[in-house]
Amino acid sequence: MANGGDQFGLAERPDSDCMDSPKETKQENPSFTLNSPTSPQTASSQQGMEGIKVFLHDRELWTKFDEVGTEMIITKAGRRMFPSYKVKVTGLNPKTKYILLMDIVPGDDHRYKFADNKWSITGKAEPAMPGRLYVHPDSPATGAHWSRQLVSFQKLKLTNNHLDPFGHIILNSMHKYQPRLHIVKADENNGFGSKNTAFCTHVFSETAFIAVTSYQNHKITQLKIENNPFAKGFRGSDDNELHRMAKLQGKDYPVVPRSTVRQRACSAGSPFSGEGRGLRGSPEAVASPYSCENGLSCSSPQELLNAPPAHPYTLPHPHLQHGQQTQVYHCTKRKVEENCPSGNRQHPYKKPFTGSSPSEGESYYHPSSYPPPPPGLANNPALGLTDSPYSSDMGQRQACMFAGSEPRLDELSCASWSYTCPLPSAMTPMEPYPPYTPHPPYSSSPQGSRLSAIAHQSSPPLGEHIAHDPYQSQSSGPPSQSSQNIHSRQLSPPLREYPRYTPNLSPPLYHTLETHTHIRCGVPEWSAAS
């Protein structure tokens, strides 16, 4: 079942592209890009972003998990994702500097439960928290650098601690999420603040997952054990397991060791799709709608801001959306980790989960709207947008988070990025944070906002899609204007509300940025897709 084995065959696919080429599509798995619905706006925006393609590495593995219903453990200390999020990026200008970052947006606005060997909706999602951005440690770096090897986000960690001081991405247990990749041009020309900042957002629907504090579906546990080197200790080769288990526990014989669940495939699995909500349709087909392969979208930052968040909640309209906030975590470390691309393959296919419209690896493009670009990035010195080489090197990664309050891009741009700093790990000191935050913590710091904006933008709920656009979620594109799509709007008001999510936020430590963006545009969402 699930294994995706079947399908994949492709080597990689890129996900995104911004506009241009829809080309192939096919095999590879680029993320989908959505085209922008609206119009492209500024040309500038896209510059160069249009030919960017992103391919999810090890897509097959992601697909296997996705078919069952991927679960990612979240702990107070922070847990890595497995499979690791690694991509191959092509189409970048070798000499141009870019910042690559990720954020993880709500897949829908539901809360899930796992019972009867399957996932089902139990209620409404909690307000999302400020989204934090994870800036790849090598950022900013040239297109040549990023293209040279796989870009790995394996060090990104997920936490359920809303007050996490380490800059990890904060998620709510039993909620569905969709990771997104944003590529922001870091040239001097593009200040973040500037409206022209070009960026693309790529969404691979097969990377959607439900955050959990402990695995619910044994099939997922088994897949993790079988594929994650660090979990090898749990893998029994047959006999061994039992014994070892026994020993460890002191029990006699263990229960079922690895085998236990091992394979069952139950259908139950994917929650994602299951829910129903979503999409339904055939998954795959979906992909096409947007045609693009990758999912990236490009838009100008501004747009992003404006764009409504994808949440379920978000409305398509500008108003409502909530902005979510985002915090950025920047690691300074630079190295990329992996390189090899090997496996990327992908193939399309469907995933049961909710949305995947893009399923295939696609990234969507978002119209510019919502996905807010990562504001911070641009400005952030750290990132080097300006040009710095990446400065941070400092030690290794540090995380910086920003909390922002408001969403303005402009502000962001300039201001401060103080945070960028390399903080020692964790925290960035920011302010206490948003002052008021009535509900949300939006206060934003300038930069933060931007970033956050980006983040927000897209986040769509997976499942939901709900009525709105199915597409939204997916790709929203963040920041870049680039391509076509963009319909960005100009900066508009960034903030809006952000309904739900606000709450938490900010930890005292940092601010996050928030943004509220609304998403307006639709992006395809995963949900749709699926």
Add this chain to the structure above:
DNA sequence: TCTTCCACATA
């Protein structure tokens, strides 16, 4: 449901 600790694995 979540947190802590554990033994074992990678790196």
Add this chain to the structure above:
DNA sequence: CTATGTGGAAG
């Protein structure tokens, strides 16, 4: 060797 990441069981 150390440091760190795993899932499971126990709490």
